[in-house]
Amino acid sequence: MTAALRRRLAALAGLLVTVVALLVAPATPASAHAVLVSTSPTASAVTPSGPSEVVLTFSESVRKVPGKIRVIAPDGSRADRGEPRFDGPVVTVPVDPAGGRGTYLVTYRVISADSHPVSGAFTYSVGSPSPPPVDSGDDSRADPVVGVAVKVAKFVGYVGLLLLVGAALVLAVLWPGRLPRRGPARLAWTGLGLLAFATVAGLLLQVPYTVGGGVFDVTGEGLGAVLGSTFGAAHLVRLGLLAAAAFLLRPLLAGPVGRTDLVILGILGTVALLTWPLAGHPAASPAPAVSVVVDAVHLGSMAVWLGGLVMLGGFLLRRANERELEAILPIWSRWAALAVAALLLAGTVQALIEVATPSALVGTTYGRLVLAKVVLFALVVGVAAYSRQLVRRRTAAGSPTSMRRAVWAELGITAVVLAVSATLVQTTPARSADTEGAGADSGYFTTTVTSPLYSLQVEVDPAEPGNNSVHFYAYSLDNRPLPVQEWRATVALPSAGIEPITIPLLPLTDNHATGEIALPAAGDWELSVTARTTEIDQATVTVTVPVR
Structure with a gap:
C-alpha cells in the first residue's frame, strides 16, 4: 500500500x-436563545394559597442544568420538592403547597438550544407579601x-x-x-x-x-x-x-x-x-x-x-x-x-x-x-x-x-x-x-373565584389583544389542590358581538391546566371555566377579564 x-x-x-x-x-428541536415569557404564579403575584407547582414558560425549548432551579420559602428553606419536569419550553417545578405565608423566591438557570445559559429570578407571595428571601445556596452566578x-x-x-x-x-x-x-x-x-x-x-x-x-x-x-x-x-x-x-x-x-x-x-x-x-x-x-x-x-x-x-x-x-x-x-x-x-x-x-x-x-x-x-x-x-x-x-x-x-x-x-x-x-x-423586551412590558390578570365545589385561581397573561396564555388552578374549599378529571373553557366578548370561543386546554397536573387563545380586540371579556371533579360533580365559574 x-x-x-x-x-x-x-x-x-x-x-x-x-x-x-x-x-x-x-x-x-429548532429553537433559539430562549427567554422567559411567562410564569405561574406570575411574577409579583399574591395568591390566596400556596401553589403545588411553579411553571416557567420560555420562548423556546430549554434543557436542564442539574440543581439550578430552586424555590425558596419566606423562611429561607427550600420549598421545591423533587426534580423539575422539562417539556419543551415549559418547566414545571413541584412545590410544597403547605408552605408558610409570605414571599417566595424562584431562581432558575437553564440551557437554550443554542447552548447559551439563561438565568434569572422572580418572586410571588402567598397570602401577603413579606421581605423576599435570599438563595444562600445559589452558586450558579456566572x-x-x-x-x-x-x-x-x-x-x-x-x-x-x-x-x-x-x-x-x-x-x-x-x-x-x-x-x-x-x-x-x-x-x-x-x-x-x-x-x-x-x-x-x-x-x-x-x-x-x-x-x-x-x-x-x-x-x-x-x-x-x-x-x-x-x-x-x-x-x-x-x-x-x-x-x-x-x-x-x-x-x-x-x-x-x-x-x-x-x-x-x-x-x-x-x-x-x-x-x-x-x-x-x-x-x-x-x-x-x-x-x-x-x-x-x-x-x-x-x-x-x-x-x-x-x-x-x-x-x-x-x-x-x-x-x-x-x-x-x-x-x-x-x-x-x-x-x-x-x-x-x-x-x-x-x-x-x-x-x-x-x-x-x-x-x-x-x-x-x-x-x-x-x-x-x-x-x-x-x-x-x-x-x-x-x-x-x-x-x-x-x-x-x-x-x-x-x-x-x-x-x-x-x-x-x-x-x-x-x-x-x-x-x-x-x-x-x-421578545424578551416585549414580554417585560406586558401585564397580566389574576383572580380567584369560588364555586360550591372548588375555588379556582385564574391567570391571563398578558391580558392584551393578541395571543394570551391562560392558567387554571383548582383547589378544594379548604385550600388543598383538587384533582380535575375534565376541563372546559370559553371566552366571549358580548359587547362586540363575539360569541363564545373554545379555549384548547392542556392539563399539566391534576389541578392545573393551561391554554393559548388569541383575543382579537380590547374589551371586558367573559371567561367561563367548567371543571369536572368526579363522574357526576362539576361546576362552572365566570370571570370578567379586562383586556386593554
Whole structure:
C-alpha cells in the first residue's frame, strides 16, 4: 500500500467517524436563545394559597442544568420538592403547597438550544407579601472571566481557521513552484494548532459557562453533560476532522499533491465549517437549514478572503517576482471579489433571520453589533476596492509597496470585525431579545373565584389583544389542590358581538391546566371555566377579564 493511499484511507476513516458522530448526536428541536415569557404564579403575584407547582414558560425549548432551579420559602428553606419536569419550553417545578405565608423566591438557570445559559429570578407571595428571601445556596452566578474567555477562544478559533485555510488554498493553487514552502507550512500548522486549542478550550469553558462558576470549575459531571449535547458533538466532530485533515495536510505543505487528495481535503474542510453553525445560533434559528448553510458560507468566505490576504501580504508580495505576481494577482483579485460577494449575501440573510425587525436592529445589543460589523465591513470593502485598482495598475511605480499597505489595512480592520463576530455569537439574537423586551412590558390578570365545589385561581397573561396564555388552578374549599378529571373553557366578548370561543386546554397536573387563545380586540371579556371533579360533580365559574 502506497503512502498516498494510506493518507487517503486515514482521512476517509476520519470523515466516516465524523458522519457516524453526526448521526448519533443528540437531536435538538429548532429553537433559539430562549427567554422567559411567562410564569405561574406570575411574577409579583399574591395568591390566596400556596401553589403545588411553579411553571416557567420560555420562548423556546430549554434543557436542564442539574440543581439550578430552586424555590425558596419566606423562611429561607427550600420549598421545591423533587426534580423539575422539562417539556419543551415549559418547566414545571413541584412545590410544597403547605408552605408558610409570605414571599417566595424562584431562581432558575437553564440551557437554550443554542447552548447559551439563561438565568434569572422572580418572586410571588402567598397570602401577603413579606421581605423576599435570599438563595444562600445559589452558586450558579456566572464568572465574568468565563464569558470573556469564551469570546477569546472563539476569536482564536477564527484566527486559526483563516490561517489554515489561507495557507492550504494558496499552496494548493497559487504558490510558485520555485519558492520554498517552509514559511506557509509553519503558518498552516499554527492555524491547525490554534483551531485545536480553541476547540478544546471551548469544550472545557462550556462547563462553567453553562452551570456557573469560575474558569477552573470543570467537573466530570458537567463535562459529560456538555459532551452529550449538540454543542459537544459538534466540537468533537471538529477535532476528528482536524486530525483526519492533518494526514493530507502534511504532503500538501511539503509539495504539490494530486487532485484526489485536494478533493478529500476540501470535503473535510466543508464538513468542518458546518460544526460552527451547528453549535450556535444558526442551528436554533427559525429557519435552521438556511441559517446553517449561510453561516458556513459566511465563515468559509471569511477564511478564504482573510487567509489569502495573510498569504499575499506575508509572503507573495515580498517573495514572488514580477512575472509571478502578474499571474497570481488577477486570480486572487477574482477570488477576493467572489468571497466578499458571498460574505455580503450570507451576512444579509443572517441578519434578516436573526434581527427580524427594524426596531430590533437599533433597540438590541445584537442589532447594534450587527450595525457595527456592517460599518467595519464597508470600510474593509473600500480598502479591498483600492487593492483591486492597484492590481489593474501593476505597471505603476511602487505598487507592490502600496499593495502591501492596503493588504495590512484590510487585515487590521477585519481583525476588529472578527472580535465583533466573537462577541456577536455570544449575544442573545435580536429576535429573542426583542421578545424578551416585549414580554417585560406586558401585564397580566389574576383572580380567584369560588364555586360550591372548588375555588379556582385564574391567570391571563398578558391580558392584551393578541395571543394570551391562560392558567387554571383548582383547589378544594379548604385550600388543598383538587384533582380535575375534565376541563372546559370559553371566552366571549358580548359587547362586540363575539360569541363564545373554545379555549384548547392542556392539563399539566391534576389541578392545573393551561391554554393559548388569541383575543382579537380590547374589551371586558367573559371567561367561563367548567371543571369536572368526579363522574357526576362539576361546576362552572365566570370571570370578567379586562383586556386593554
